[in-house]
Amino acid sequence: MASSQHVPVLLAEVLRHLDPQPGQIIADGTVGGAGHAVELAKRVAPSGRLIALDRDPQAVKLARERLAPWPAQVFHASYAQLPEILQRLDISGVHGVLLDLGVSSLQLADPQRGFSFHAPGSLDMRYDPTCGPPAWQLLQELSERELAEVLFRYGQERYSRRIARAVVAQRRRRPIRTAQELAQVVLEALPASARRQKIHPATRTFQALRIVVNRELEHLEQFLREVSEALVPGGRVAVISFHSLEDRLVKQQFRSHPELVEVVRGVVRPSPEEVARNPRARSARLRVAQKRPG
Ligand SMILES: C[S@@+](CC[C@H](N)C(=O)[O-])C[C@H]1O[C@@H](n2cnc3c(N)ncnc32)[C@H](O)[C@@H]1O
Numbered sequence: 001m002a003s004s005q006h007v008p009v010l011l012a013e014v015l016r017h018l019d020p021q022p023g024q025i026i027a028d029g030t031v032g033g034a035g036h037a038v039e040l041a042k043r044v045a046p047s048g049r050l051i052a053l054d055r056d057p058q059a060v061k062l063a064r065e066r067l068a069p070w071p072a073q074v075f076h077a078s079y080a081q082l083p084e085i086l087q088r089l090d091i092s093g094v095h096g097v098l099l100d101l102g103v104s105s106l107q108l109a110d111p112q113r114g115f116s117f118h119a120p121g122s123l124d125m126r127y128d129p130t131c132g133p134p135a136w137q138l139l140q141e142l143s144e145r146e147l148a149e150v151l152f153r154y155g156q157e158r159y160s161r162r163i164a165r166a167v168v169a170q171r172r173r174r175p176i177r178t179a180q181e182l183a184q185v186v187l188e189a190l191p192a193s194a195r196r197q198k199i200h201p202a203t204r205t206f207q208a209l210r211i212v213v214n215r216e217l218e219h220l221e222q223f224l225r226e227v228s229e230a231l232v233p234g235g236r237v238a239v240i241s242f243h244s245l246e247d248r249l250v251k252q253q254f255r256s257h258p259e260l261v262e263v264v265r266g267v268v269r270p271s272p273e274e275v276a277r278n279p280r281a282r283s284a285r286l287r288v289a290q291k292r293p294g
Pocket of ligand 1: 008035078080105219
């Protein structure tokens with residue numbers, strides 16, 4: 001089924017910049033459907049190893065199946081825990097780390113996860129459904145002011161106050177429990193001009209909620225602060241982000257961290273051919289840094 005396939009973004013560029021070699025240890029912090037991971041594992045095989053992580057237990061299960069033929073270990077954990085996982089495995093450093101942030105096509109396609117606007121199931125949005133409150137509960141509990149702030153800060157939504165007001169009015173009548181219901185409330189809250197956009201008018205609201213539900217920026221900040229501990233001298237870290245809040249954090253840390261040097265100046269963007277083949281690649285930006293050689 002096309003919808004259950006996750007096509008890896010910027011795969012050739014990731015392989016070029018991480019340049020995995022037989023015998024090396026590489027980590028994939030967001031293994032998802034194992035698209036990048038299989039290609040990384042193939043290149044370090046047979047004597048090397050791939051260490052893969054994901055917060056989503058379903059992704060972990062699938063990645064274990066897809067990576068079974070290769071030397072790989074898959075853990076249910078956040079990429080922010082990478083240094084401690086490596087320590088537990090007695091690995092003093094890896095040659096490369098990849099993060100491919102955000103939602104996978106598999107998560108988007110699952111109506112029970114609440115990631116896509118049309119999902120009729122529960123508005124959950126947790127990568128790890130065993131961790132923290134789901135999005136529908138936050139929508140019930142946040143005050144109108146807090147909600148507006150979340151939408152403005154994490155969604156860069158200029159109609160944040162209007163949307164927050166509409167959510168609060170709706171939840172007084174009936175709690176918003178599905179993604180479909182939320183998308184409808186947002187649509188009705190926006191002025192007519194804002195409903196005619198190229199992207200779905202609820203895109204920013206969904207992005208903001210997802211970031212808050214999963215504490216995405218906190219995990220990313222912790223990872224970026226500590227990633228050099230997980231790398232061998234000269235080892236590389238590659239991060240693919242999909243919106244400017246993530247990309248800004250990556251850029252700042254790569255430029256200011258005393259142990260990292262940016263090896264690709266600026267961002268790598270997908271080619272027009274890749275975007276035509278895989279529209280999800282449209283907003284992808286790759287940055288690569290290296291741990292200073294010892
Ligand atoms: C875009 S997908 C990765 C797709 C993968 N590169 C592939 O080619 O199949 C992002 C994945 O990151 C996971 N994720 C999000 N935040 C995470 C975190 N803090 N730690 C580990 N995994 C995370 C999501 O559950 C999702 O499976």
